[in-house]
Amino acid sequence: MALTQPGPRPDHLEPSDGPDDLDDLARQVEDWVAGQAGQWDLDGRLPVALLRRMSAAGALCTQVPRQYGGRGATSSANGEFTARVGAQCSSLRSVLTSQGMAAWVIERLGSEDQRGEWLPRLSGGALAAVAFSEAQAGSDLSAISTTIRTDGHEVVIEGDKLWTTAATYADMIVVIGRHQDGAAAVVVPADAPGMSLRPLPAPSGCRAAGHADVSLRGVRLPASAVLGGGDQALPMLITTALASGRLSVAWGCVGILRACLASASAHAATRQQFGRTLGQHQLVAGHLADLLVAERSATWACQAASRRWDDRSPDLVIATVLAKQVAATRATHGSALAAQVLGSAGAQDGHVVSRAHRDARLMELIEGTTEICRTLLAGHVLAGVSR
Numbered sequence: 001m002a003l004t005q006p007g008p009r010p011d012h013l014e015p016s017d018g019p020d021d022l023d024d025l026a027r028q029v030e031d032w033v034a035g036q037a038g039q040w041d042l043d044g045r046l047p048v049a050l051l052r053r054m055s056a057a058g059a060l061c062t063q064v065p066r067q068y069g070g071r072g073a074t075s076s077a078n079g080e081f082t083a084r085v086g087a088q089c090s091s092l093r094s095v096l097t098s099q100g101m102a103a104w105v106i107e108r109l110g111s112e113d114q115r116g117e118w119l120p121r122l123s124g125g126a127l128a129a130v131a132f133s134e135a136q137a138g139s140d141l142s143a144i145s146t147t148i149r150t151d152g153h154e155v156v157i158e159g160d161k162l163w164t165t166a167a168t169y170a171d172m173i174v175v176i177g178r179h180q181d182g183a184a185a186v187v188v189p190a191d192a193p194g195m196s197l198r199p200l201p202a203p204s205g206c207r208a209a210g211h212a213d214v215s216l217r218g219v220r221l222p223a224s225a226v227l228g229g230g231d232q233a234l235p236m237l238i239t240t241a242l243a244s245g246r247l248s249v250a251w252g253c254v255g256i257l258r259a260c261l262a263s264a265s266a267h268a269a270t271r272q273q274f275g276r277t278l279g280q281h282q283l284v285a286g287h288l289a290d291l292l293v294a295e296r297s298a299t300w301a302c303q304a305a306s307r308r309w310d311d312r313s314p315d316l317v318i319a320t321v322l323a324k325q326v327a328a329t330r331a332t333h334g335s336a337l338a339a340q341v342l343g344s345a346g347a348q349d350g351h352v353v354s355r356a357h358r359d360a361r362l363m364e365l366i367e368g369t370t371e372i373c374r375t376l377l378a379g380h381v382l383a384g385v386s387r
Contacts, residue, residue: 022073022081025059029085029092037089038350040208046091051169054092056125059085060099064107068119075309079251079302086255087262090359091208093255095127097248098166098209102128102174104244105185109227109237118172118187129170130241131161131214138162139372141238146177146216148184148230154220155179155230157186157194161214165366168199168210174227175216176237183237184230186221194219205362243317245367246324247309250302253327253363256356257295260338263352264291267342278341287337294334298327318380325373331360 032050040046054060062078064070073081078100086093103122107115122128137143146159159177167173173188173195188195200211265288268279278284305323308316335357339346346353364370 022062022077025057026081026084029054029059030088033088038355040089040091041355042350044207046095046208048169051095051127052125055122055127058123060096061103061122064103064119064123068115069123070119075306076303079306082248082251083255083258086252087259090252090256090355091206093252094206094209095166095169097245097252098129099127100248101130101241101245105130105174105241106227108240109185109232111228114227126171127166127169128172128174129164129166130174131164132176133162134160135162139369142234144177146175148177148179148186148226150180150223153223155186155223155226157188157216157219159216163200164212164214166210167197167212167214173214179226179230182231183234184232185227185237187225187227188219188221192219192221205359239317242367243320247305247320249363249367250323250327253331253360254298254302256331256360257298257334259352260335260356261291261295264288264338264341267345284341287341291334291337294330298330301326321373321376324367325370325377328363329370332364335360
């Protein structure tokens with residue numbers, strides 16, 4: 001996939017000049033979660049009332065500009081907020097990522113009327129998802145076969161999407177498909193005739209994130225539902241959405257690592273074995289040191305990528321791929337270290353470390369597998385050599 005820049009942000013969509021400190025909001029979300037994430041994981045379901053409360057507070061897409069009812073947060077502030085949500089519950093963070101992607105696509109590709117219609121809803125209680133993947137279009141999204149066909153003043157959508165995160169909660173789904181000679185993103189109401197969902201019964205990670213397959217059979221909508229009129233270049237459209245999602249996933253992995261570090265260190269400081277705390281045994285102490293290195297490495301990679309987003313740096317896309325690769329791989333390794341330190345104490349299903357170990361593995365697969373990210377990073381290196 002080409003590492004194209006998503007394109008300039010319209011001048012009137014600058015982040016707010018006011019403070020975008022989300023500490024109070026993060027503390028509020030932590031109070032709302034309050035140790036319930038383990039049960040949500042076991043139930044495979046988040047409370048919809050909580051999701052709507054978070055949406056109404058602007059917590060599911062904090063970067064929406066203030067003029068559209070959002071909080072106007074920078075990428076850096078939103079990233080730290082995302083990590084704090086991710087430390088509490090990766091399923092909740094996954095819904096946040098999906099809503100943020102939907103808002104970002106609407107903001108970047110939509111007309112002024114479309115932004116004015118949908119962005120206030122996404123910061124005012126409504127829920128959204130983004131549908132990319134298909135049976136033959138996972139890592140290779142250029143193989144998307146879903147069609148968005150113009151028919152007079154309407155469009156007709158046909159296709160099948162797989163593994164659409166937050167779809168079971170969504171009021172609207174941003175569907176990516178082929179349109180005329182290019183591609184388009186279309187906002188599809190969840191109750192549109194011809195659209196149906198099949199919830200995934202037992203995902204290995206982020207069990208409560210509302211993953212579902214989406215079927216679209218002759219879904220007919222006004223042409224105004226197509227963002228920006230459609231017929232965009234498919235690589236540009238995919239990069240626009242994926243760049244946002246990858247950075248959110250990366251920050252979520254920072255949250256996973258912080259939760260693992262807190263749990264493992266607390267256990268190692270109090271659990272007695274052979275007359276000493278676990279932390280006083282060199283091999284266990286080494287696990288804690290490696291876990292700290294993983295958390296710091298992921299944090300710094302994400303901070304660097306968010307600074308590039310806020311500065312509109314030309315290398316923001318590759319910085320995002322790098323952050324996602326570093327954070328996801330470190331989260332998988334770090335959660336395994338935490339599981340080793342806790343032993344049977346962390347092996348119970350629903351425990352924060354047990355959840356983290358499963359959730360982190362999923363992060364190496366979504367928004368670009370580790371293999372895809374490595375390929376993109378290698379291509380960036382080789383492109384630099386050839387210049």
